[in-house]
Amino acid sequence: MSFCEHCVKGVTHEGEPAGKWEEINGVNSYVATPSKDYPKDKVIVFLTDIFGPQLINNRLLADDFAANGFKTVIPDLFNGDPAPVSAFNPGSTWSLTEWFKSHGPENTRPSIDKIIEGLKKDGVTSFGVIGYCFGGRYTFDLAFDGIPKAAAVAHPSLLKIPEDLETFATKATAPLLINSCTTDPQFPLEAQAKADELLGNGKYAPGYKREFFEGCTHGFAVRGDMSDPKVKAGKEGSFKATVEWMIKYL
Numbered sequence: 001m002s003f004c005e006h007c008v009k010g011v012t013h014e015g016e017p018a019g020k021w022e023e024i025n026g027v028n029s030y031v032a033t034p035s036k037d038y039p040k041d042k043v044i045v046f047l048t049d050i051f052g053p054q055l056i057n058n059r060l061l062a063d064d065f066a067a068n069g070f071k072t073v074i075p076d077l078f079n080g081d082p083a084p085v086s087a088f089n090p091g092s093t094w095s096l097t098e099w100f101k102s103h104g105p106e107n108t109r110p111s112i113d114k115i116i117e118g119l120k121k122d123g124v125t126s127f128g129v130i131g132y133c134f135g136g137r138y139t140f141d142l143a144f145d146g147i148p149k150a151a152a153v154a155h156p157s158l159l160k161i162p163e164d165l166e167t168f169a170t171k172a173t174a175p176l177l178i179n180s181c182t183t184d185p186q187f188p189l190e191a192q193a194k195a196d197e198l199l200g201n202g203k204y205a206p207g208y209k210r211e212f213f214e215g216c217t218h219g220f221a222v223r224g225d226m227s228d229p230k231v232k233a234g235k236e237g238s239f240k241a242t243v244e245w246m247i248k249y250l
Contacts, residue, residue, distance in 0.1 A: 044128040046072050055085060128150045130153070131154075143174045146172075155219060165191075165199065166198060172206070175248075177210075179221055196210060
């Protein structure tokens with residue numbers, strides 16, 4: 001498995017997170033709760049990029065999903081050791097390759113399983129799973145395991161193409177939304193076309209849709225530069241598409 005240079009690029013967004021940190025079944029998590037009444041049996045599990053819930057951008061996005069009526073939980077997949085925000089800085093010597101050696105599936109998947117187990121004990125029966133970058137890999141894996149009722153990814157990383165798309169087509173049951181973009185070494189145009197070929201035109205009965213945001217780069221939906229009009233439109237457009245997907249299917 002490999003990443004790309006865009007996996008460690010980004011811009012910190014401004015805002016004041018409204019959620020709170022909670023421990024769920026032993027996993028430290030950021031929880032954003034709607035201010036109005038909401039269905040207690042439904043939760044969005046937000047699986048982040050390598051920067052985890054410690055990156056304010058991810059917490060602000062969770063707050064936005066909560067503002068649209070969905071309780072949203074971001075588990076800390078990296079046990080307090082996400083990629084540092086300082087990696088955004090030009091000249092950073094932080095090594096993604098070295099970091100990933102101790103943050104592979106055997107280190108990170110258990111936290112997801114614990115979160116799902118804990119939320120089920122709390123009465124949650126319907127899961128929406130949303131994955132950005134690194135989290136996109138686990139969104140597919142959870143769908144293979146039949147966990148989400150609805151799934152959405154934005155610029156997913158670490159997928160095997162076409163194998164994972166073929167598995168999704170034959171094994172998953174969750175409707176799938178993919179937010180894609182122009183420049184994405186992790187999910188390039190060829191992979192996007194293959195997804196349409198295998199899942200589009202009604203071939204995947206539960207539901208499939210791919211949004212495409214021109215002029216955007218891998219990471220745009222969570223770490224994009226809001227001073228760039230195309231990136232701003234992409235970030236806002238992918239969020240809107242994801243909310244609509246969850247409203248329709250979760």
